[in-house]
Structure formats: structure tokens, C-alpha cells
Amino acid sequence: MKIATWNINGIKARLETALTWTADSQPDVLCLQEIKCVDDAFPAAAFEGLGYNVAVHGQKGFNGVAVLAKPRFDEVRPGLPGAPEDAQARYLEVTVSGSFGALTVASIYLPNGNPVGTEKFDYKLAWMDRLSAHARHLLGEEHPLVLAGDFNVIPEPLDARNPDKWAADALFQPASRARYRALVHGGYTDAIRACHAGPDVFSFWDYQAGSWQKNDGIRIDHVLLSPQAADRLAAAGIDRRTRGWEKPSDHVPVWVELDLG
DNA sequence: ATGCCTTGTCGCACAAGA
DSSP states (O other): OEEEEEEOSOTTTTHHHHHHHHHHHOOSEEEEEOOOSOGGGSOHHHHHTTTOEEEEEOOSSSOOEEEEESSOEEEEEESOTTOTTOOOOOEEEEEEEETTEEEEEEEEEOOOOOSTTSHHHHHHHHHHHHHHHHHHHHHTTOSOEEEEEEOOOOOSGGGBSSGGGGTTSGGGOHHHHHHHHHHHHTTOEEHHHHHOOSSOOOSEEOSGGGTTTTTOEEOOEEEEEOHHHHTTEEEEEEOGGGGGSSSOOSBOOEEEEEOOO
16 A cells, blocks of 8 residues: 655646656555645546546645545545634545555644734644644554645755755744644654654755755655554655656655555 | 745746755
8 A cells, every 4th residue: 555645836737747647656545735726626537447446635725635545535625623714625534445444544634823923823833733643543543544745844854955044944943943843742653753763854855946956955854653553564765756847846745654564 | 135946826027845
């Protein structure tokens, strides 16, 4: 069972790129973020043509998440619980099932939070608190569970080529990092770090200032596994080759392989 | 110090991203 996540930065601008990577990489489940379109505008038919079921939680112009899955959806739950007045489309949770049993996957687009000291940063921290509470709740189900997406958090200095540059940024604030740690320490495994302990493991390179050419990257796209999923972790990786393609997203796909049997 | 790019928008500049 291969599960991938990719902040696509606009599905309309990136459809051919997304289809090419998906057809080539054949994830069983693909979580997308920043689709930047409403539900009806998502090119569902193109992915259905590749054999995927499509779930979308969209928003006009900004944000928006989706899940594409080869197995059928048993349940589709849009929105992160805990704030019914929050209109930003940043969370979509599905349960799929098959011969492998039941698997829950969430596509997450955590708020950026910049600039620090504004209501945007407060929103980020509050959103992380809601995510932590919900993630704790989900562990009670005691079945394989994958939280995948753009967390907009650089967990450790090792996760940036130039950590000093990010010191004042919302992505690397102590308060952001502490909440990410609390989420993981609640019982999740950071799949990429479980498989790759060293430096130069990045998922994002800014469009500006030649960041890709200089490999000035950061690791902010994460895949967190419940204990029942972590026990089946076979491999994890980051597919950085897409960053060198024509008209790339500034993020690249991150994936895990689980031996669910 | 700021913008550097890129996307989507009731475009002809701007917000938002990271």
C-alpha cells in the first residue's frame, strides 16, 4: 500500500504534471493540498481515468485538499473538527477498505502562519491544537492511520539547509515546533525520519532566489503513522525529481509504503 | 531591508504563499 502526499500548488496549473507523476508512481492513495479550486472545478474525471476514486474538499482561489484512492471510500469526512465557523478548506479524512482491512488517511494543509505576531500565526497555533486533539482521538480507533500533508513546520534544524534563515519564520518558531513535537509524541511516527536520519532530506524549495539550484530546501511535508501503521512501515521517500520538471510545484511528493498484507 | 517567483482572482494589480 503506497500512500503519497503532494502540495500541488494549483491543480489547474499542474494537471498534466500531476497526472504524469501519478501514472508513473502508481500510489494507492494520493493526498493533494493547495488545489486552489472549488469541488466542482476539480478535474476528477482525469484521475478517474487512471483508476482513482476522488474526494475533494475545495475552496475558491486558496487552500483546498483532495484524496485520490484506488480502493473504494467507506467514509469521507471534510473539515477538521473543533471549529465549525472555520471556512478554510485544509483537512479531508477518508477511510478506505479492501483485502488489506481498513485504513484511514487524512490530507492536511496546515496554515502557513506568517507573519509571526499576527492573527495568522495565532490561527496556525490554534489549528495545530485542534489537529493534536483530533489526532489523539483517532488513535483510539487502534487501526492503521496516516496523517499526510503540508504541515508547514520545519521540525528540527536538520530539516533545513540554512536553518538560520528561518529563525523568524512561522514555520520554524519554537511554538510551531513544540506543537509538532507534541503531536508526534502523542503516539505517531514521522515516517521519513524513521527511514532517513541524515541531512539533505527536503520537500520544498522556494521559487525565489534560485533555492532549487542551490539546494536551499526545507522539510515541511510530513507523513505521520499510527502505531498500527508504523508497525507495517516498509519504506518511505521523497521524490525530488519533480522539482526539476517544467513548471513545477515548489513542493515535491512524499510517500510511504506499508505492508498491510 | 526588500524582493526575488508563482497562482488565482469579478485581473489590467493584488493577496497569499513559505
